[in-house]
Amino acid sequence: MDVVVYSSLNLTQAHLVRSLLICEGIPSRMRHGLLAPLAGELPMDACRAEILVRAEDVAAASAVVAEAEAPQGADRPCPRCAEENPAGFELCWRCGADMPVARVAPRLRLVPD
Numbered sequence: 105m106d107v108v109v110y111s112s113l114n115l116t117q118a119h120l121v122r123s124l125l126i127c128e129g130i131p132s133r134m135r136h137g138l139l140a141p142l143a144g145e146l147p148m149d150a151c152r153a154e155i156l157v158r159a160e161d162v163a164a165a166s167a168v169v170a171e172a173e174a175p176q177g178a179d180r181p182c183p184r185c186a187e188e189n190p191a192g193f194e195l196c197w198r199c200g201a202d203m204p205v206a207r208v209a210p211r212l213r214l215v216p217d
């Protein structure tokens with residue numbers, strides 16, 4: 105049984121989510137992708153493009169979606185000292201530790217419908 109992990113009236117963003125899932129090796133499929141342009145003609149909720157994954161992939165896929173939905177420039181904690189650092193920082197401003205590289209490139213961000 106497939107589970108919806110993302111839906112949007114924005115077809116481009118739905119494709120972006122699928123691309124991110126492909127990059128992570130998570131199989132997915134899109135449903136209602138052709139209906140998104142009809143929003144307004146048909147009930148809105150019926151027109152949302154949906155991305156579905158297998159039940160066993162829901163946790164991993166949801167993490168990918170959550171990361172992509174995080175506001176651009178969200179602070180991240182330093183792995184050594186836990187100080188919050190702006191997203192673009194490669195080194196912790198406080199202790200100089202290497203900051204983990206964001207898994208999703210900063211430009212690949214989802215915005216709310």
Ligand SMILES: [Zn+2]
Nearest residue numbers: 182185196199
């Ligand atoms: Zn630090």
